[in-house]
Amino acid sequence: MLVGICLLSMTFAATNPIADAVNNYRNDVNTYSVTLRSKSRHATEIIKYYYKKPGFVRMEFVEPHNGALLVYDPMKKVVRLRPFNFLKSFVLNLAPDDSLVRSASGHTVAESDIGALLKRVEELQKNGDTELLGDEEVGGRRALLVAVEGVDDKTVGGTHKYLLWLEKDSLMPLRVKAFNVGGALSEDVLMDDLKINPALPSHFFEIE
Numbered sequence: 001m002l003v004g005i006c007l008l009s010m011t012f013a014a015t016n017p018i019a020d021a022v023n024n025y026r027n028d029v030n031t032y033s034v035t036l037r038s039k040s041r042h043a044t045e046i047i048k049y050y051y052k053k054p055g056f057v058r059m060e061f062v063e064p065h066n067g068a069l070l071v072y073d074p075m076k077k078v079v080r081l082r083p084f085n086f087l088k089s090f091v092l093n094l095a096p097d098d099s100l101v102r103s104a105s106g107h108t109v110a111e112s113d114i115g116a117l118l119k120r121v122e123e124l125q126k127n128g129d130t131e132l133l134g135d136e137e138v139g140g141r142r143a144l145l146v147a148v149e150g151v152d153d154k155t156v157g158g159t160h161k162y163l164l165w166l167e168k169d170s171l172m173p174l175r176v177k178a179f180n181v182g183g184a185l186s187e188d189v190l191m192d193d194l195k196i197n198p199a200l201p202s203h204f205f206e207i208e
Contacts, residue, residue, distance in 0.1 A: 026115070057112060072205070079098065138175050160180055
């Protein structure tokens with residue numbers, strides 16, 4: 001048992017799964033698609049989400065606002081929102097920080113991708129503790145459960161602690177829980193049907 005504990009400690013010291021996840025995302029992921037199932041104190045959301053570097057976003061809303069469509073062009077820094085599927089000619093042009101297109105947790109469209117999430121976790125890790133909690137299964141995929149908690153009252157974007165389930169092969173998050181400094185759950189996001197590097201043509205991120 002003592003040998004096992006020593007080996008586990010050596011493994012923890014030799015690896016930083018958050019840094020590895022950031023590097024893998026930076027180097028190996030150009031596009032991805034996922035169904036986000038998010039629960040927070042404010043809302044429950046189901047969104048089909050598509051991302052293409054350097055920051056193109058497409059969101060197809062299922063719950064709430066079923067049928068709404070949002071696309072973001074990072075070059076033009078413009079969000080185009082079609083709020084009603086039955087009225088395809090009605091499209092709004094908005095700034096990426098407009099309150100209409102902020103998430104229930106307050107994140108802007110430009111901060112909505114997995115890379116932005118990993119950066120927030122990495123920032124908290126600089127003034128926090130990281131713990132590997134073992135292997136679990138999420139949606140039929142093996143995942144490494146990692147906890148990152150700020151020291152004292154340290155927070156990043158209001159989050160004091162993250163629990164992340166990172167897919168064993170890609171280290172992409174399959175589930176994320178965020179907690180405030182009081183220990184209350186702020187948000188629980190399940191990432192279903194994650195696909196890495198699907199073909200997403202540029203016109204996919206446009207609304208005609």
